[in-house]
Amino acid sequence: MKALFIPGNSPYPIFSHAPLATAVRNAGHQVLMGGIEWVLPNIASVGLPPVKISPVSMEEVGAFMGAMPEDPLDQLKAVGRVYAEIALDSLERLLDLADHWRPDLVVGGGMFYTAPLLAHQLSIPSVRLEWDRIDARMYDPGAESVLAPLLAELGLDRVPEPDLWLDVCPPSLRPADPVPARTMRWIPGNPQRPLEPWMYTKGDRPRVYITAGTRLFSGDALRDMARSIAGLGVEVVVGAPENVAAELRDQLPDVRIGWVPLDVLAPTCDVIMHHGGGGTDMTALNAGVPQLVAHPEYPTEATRRITEFGAALLVDSGGQEAVTEACRKLLDDSSYRERARSLAREFTELPPPAEIVADLEQLVAARA
Structure with missing residues (x-):
């Protein structure tokens, strides 16, 4: 199985997705992880092969954060828009990648719209792995207008739902109406340094x-x-x-x-x-x-x-x-x-990432 992970636009999603990506690779499968220019060193630092999907740099991300609106609702819309823009920008690169290294499965972060759109175009399963407890659907309104032309071109009225939704929230903190999801244990990770x-x-x-x-x-x-x-x-x-x-x-x-x-x-x-x-x-x-x-x-x-x-x-x-x-x-x-x-x-008490690998294998087998 070839699995492509596309976590998100900052270092934190990389470290959040790394345990499952590593578990997939340790099970004998091939894994690539895609990211914008800024996060490629973070992907390499966790021992995974990085693939550039967009030339967005740390300076550009910093400029976006510096221009963030003050109003909280406007902030959410602004973040949704920029994630949607990166999704559009990265799709062509990822389709080119698929010409040479065709994934059997795409795993994407919460609001990383690239993953389900790529999976739809390649007719392969997609998995949504949340980074944390925050419901990323609150960013969707900002992304809708940006994605609308591509969705219409693909004959879609919305971003496709994942074939599998992985939830890392502990049960006592889940909302009253959670989405149907498979639970997975969240493993901490971050950049390291020599310890004292x-x-x-x-x-x-x-x-x-x-x-x-x-x-x-x-x-x-x-x-x-x-x-x-x-x-x-x-x-x-x-x-x-x-x-x-x-x-x-x-x-x-x-x-x-x-x-x-x-x-x-x-x-x-x-x-x-x-x-x-x-x-x-x-x-x-x-x-x-x-x-x-x-x-x-x-x-x-x-x-x-x-x-x-x-x-x-x-x-x-x-x-x-x-x-x-x-x-x-x-x-x-x-x-x-x-x-x-x-x-x-x-x-x-939640299933560790290694137990989730079988679910991913079953998705690929069922689609095949």
Whole structure:
């Protein structure tokens, strides 16, 4: 079997899809993974063969993010449009690839419209593998107008549904009306670096990890937030890109700042504080660590469900005092950790990627 994985337009989907892609290859099948120019090094870093499907660069992605509308609904539409544009741009390259290396199966990320459209044109099965707990269908309205001409040309009134939908959400956090899907255990992954003992060792103080998001957690705001959280008597670790970390280390000599592999660090943390990113959320869930979602870039149903479950707190207004007080509550009230650990146990009960390979093989056999 030849399986083509097309996860998405940023590094995180690559690491989210890598466990299943590796399981398919370890079962003796051929695997290629496609991505835009920006993510090709990430694909290579997980030991999979990268194929360029679009010349979109990191600079172009950065320019798009910098021009993102302020209104949350407009943001969703803008993201949907750009994913649809990349789908159109990449189809010709992928059809050329299929002339020489014809896949038997395409596995695509949640809003990566390329995968089902390519599978339709090649008359092969498609699989949708979600990256995280966020329902990517909220981006579809922005993509519809961009995809409409191609859909009409193909005689379709909408993007084809997948032959198999893989859901990585733990059962207790699924919506009341989930799509029919096969469940799969989510495995954490991210770029690695040489480890230092403190990264995998639990210290004598509670540890709070703060991610460096694109809005709140950067520059002066990040410095002030780290100082405020450190005032709780905890060890603070800040995950930040080097250009941000370098300017903060002198100002925060008692705070560890820089890139840390979160899959390694997470089990040593008592609170993980972030801005609503799906990868951070899933890594915290997998490790059984309570979350503090502070001023998310956009509200999601996924955030609401975990706060209602009692494994996280959301602070969407107020300043540092509100965030610090929420962090204190998570540290002092053991029920949040108990609820987070119960979700981690649910992760371990889901079928691992290796068990899903047989489902993919059956799809290909049935189509043949």
